[in-house]
Amino acid sequence: MSMLGVVVKRELSSYLATPLAFIFTVIFLVLNGVFAFYLGNFYERGQADLVSFFSFHPWLYLFLVPALAMRLWSEERKTGTIELIMTLPIPTKDLIIGKFLASWLFIGAALLLTFPIWITVNYLGDPDNGVIVASYLGSWFMAGGFLAIGCCLSATTNNQVIAFILSVVVCFLFIVSGFPMVLDVFQSWAPAWLIDAVSSLSFLTHFNAISRGVLDLRDVLYFALVISTWLAATAIVIDMKKAE
Amino acid sequence: MITVKQLTKAFGTFTAVNNLSFDVKPGEVLGFLGPNGAGKSTTMKMITGFLAPTAGVVSVDGHDIVKDTIAAQRLIGYLPEGAPSYGEMTVESFLKFIAEVRGFKGQDAKNCIEKAIHTVELESVRLQPIDTLSKGFKRRVGLAQAVLHDPKILILDEPTDGLDPNQKQHVRELIQNLSKDKIVIISTHILEEVSAVCTRAMIIADGAIVADGTPAELQSMSRYHNAISIRFDSSVDTSSLSSIIGVSEVVHEGDWVTLIPENSDGLLERVNNKLEELNLHAEEIFVERGRLDDVFRKVTREAAQ
Structure with a gap:
């Protein structure tokens, strides 16, 4: 087994060894249901799609993903296991990607467990399942973006609460940068390219594009770039903060 | 063989390790002595590739620790200060993880885990989560992890800290029983430990070597020598x-x-x-x-x- 596989396996098994995985999954599923049915008016809209379900995902991830990511590195630093794991013959790159991947797979599994809503909408009507698959993928990519941010900020501190708050704030900025209220601030003075740049930084812009059922390579590339940039930043932060 | 040349580590304006040079040959059990904050742990962290030196070179069996980190780390078994381990894992699953990292598979992995558990006497707690263990057992889990792959080089940062006298004796015997072609570096504040297990002792203060010799040679520097x-x-x-x-x-x-x-x-x-x-x-x-x-x-x- 490659070192990456060993790391992913250990991370996943440590999720299962604590109540964290169970609590996360239950809260994720319950909130998804509450949002889709009560706030999203799933029934009242009378449309055979999952828009009311997916449109709340960015806000759900805003709090749940940092909660999952906060322990990734700060706990290693707090307990000193970072010294153990980084003196084992595992390349640092495999450690960072492995930890990220384990959490990402775990979120993916939680996302898959929302399948009853997909069955429901297929039972009630005749939705475009292609759009739904694209939305699921888009949602998972977006979760990966949040997770990579959380991963990096978790490496900056050995205090999980600080890691959580920092991640929520940065993730929030990445959501709202596409909102009119933010763009309006730039509208009066900034050149068009800057407005475009800010708006294209938004997770929402790209998530919405994918959820419309158009799996554009650029949107996928965007999330891939966000993830790899933040993971590269994680490597730098870990290297800088190791001695503390 | 470990070669340390002009090793220096500075944290901002504070120099933790200052221009340290020494060699350790197979068969030597080297004891690092020194007051708290003298740079013992920092030196060990650089030898094991955790911290990058500010200046100087560490070579582990010919592998430069900065350029060839992984190859050097394969040869080393390391017990970091405080014996950190993943508390939510059981002793057995933690050692299984270490065995996988060390490249053991199937029956080989089982054998080396059994051997490590036996060596440090962890049989009674093998299925318990590490978090639930006493300090002495946690320390032994750390030791098991370090000796699991029968490393050529063993680096132990305060291996007997927090152990009771019987356990201390046990760890000392363990170090003495390691085959004679290994390099062992331990750090300790317990001076009797140095005469008990080390073939060579090095006193470090303010990041520099202030004394280096066999325990008997160091004793002869005392004003009580032949008193x-x-x-x-x-x-x-x-x-x-x-x-x-x-x-x-x-x-x-x-x-x-x-x-x-x-x-x-x-x-x-x-x-x-x-x-x-x-x-x-x-x-x-x-x-x-x-x-x-x-x-x-x-x-x-x-x-x-």
């Missing part, structure tokens, strides 16, 4: 002992009187003669080999000044 300690049964007048030729100082410690020599030649005979002459009866009498704590205080204070 004569005598115990008298009752309060006898010992004031005239200071008049013996070659005695520079007389130290009283409880019932004991210690005569510190100017130089060592023939003092015992002159002391015996003097005792006979004064008709003093000694309950016990022996020649000291030197006191490590005395050397330790002397060299670390000198370094501080």
Whole structure:
């Protein structure tokens, strides 16, 4: 087994060894249901799609993903296991990607467990399942973006609460940068390219594009770039903060 | 063989390790001694590839620790300070993870896990989560992890810290029983440990080596080296002992009187003669080999000044 596989396996098994995985999954599923049915008016809209379900995902991830990511590195630093794991013959790159991947797979599994809503909408009507698959993928990519941010900020501190708050704030900025209220601030003075740049930084812009059922390579590339940039930043932060 | 050349580590303006150079050969058990904050742990962290040196070179069996980190780390078993491990894992699953990282598969992995569990006597707790274990057991889990792949080089940061006297003895035996072609580096504040297990001791203060030699050589640097300690049964007048030729100082410690020599030649005979002459009866009498704590205080204070 490659070192990456060993790391992913250990991370996943440590999720299962604590109540964290169970609590996360239950809260994720319950909130998804509450949002889709009560706030999203799933029934009242009378449309055979999952828009009311997916449109709340960015806000759900805003709090749940940092909660999952906060322990990734700060706990290693707090307990000193970072010294153990980084003196084992595992390349640092495999450690960072492995930890990220384990959490990402775990979120993916939680996302898959929302399948009853997909069955429901297929039972009630005749939705475009292609759009739904694209939305699921888009949602998972977006979760990966949040997770990579959380991963990096978790490496900056050995205090999980600080890691959580920092991640929520940065993730929030990445959501709202596409909102009119933010763009309006730039509208009066900034050149068009800057407005475009800010708006294209938004997770929402790209998530919405994918959820419309158009799996554009650029949107996928965007999330891939966000993830790899933040993971590269994680490597730098870990290297800088190791001695503390 | 480990070669350390002009190793330096600075944190901002603070220099934790200052221009350290030494070699360690197979078969040597090197003890790092030094006050807290002297740079022992930082040195170990650089040898194991956790921290990058500010300057200088560490080479582990020919592998440069900075350029060829993974190859060097494969040869090393390391117990970091405080013996950190993943608390939510059971002893067995934690060791299984380590075995996988060390490249063992299937039956090989099982065998080396069994051997490690047996070596440090973890049989009774193998299925317990590490978080639920006592400090002594946690330390042993850390040791098991370090010796699991039968490494050529074993680096242990305070391996007996927090253990009871029996467990300390056990860990010392473990280190002594390692085959003779290994390199072992341990750090400790317990001076008796150095004479018990080390073939070489190095005292570090303020990031620099202030003494380096066999435990016996270090003992001979003590002013108590070849001093004569005598115990008298009752309060006898010992004031005239200071008049013996070659005695520079007389130290009283409880019932004991210690005569510190100017130089060592023939003092015992002159002391015996003097005792006979004064008709003093000694309950016990022996020649000291030197006191490590005395050397330790002397060299670390000198370094501080």
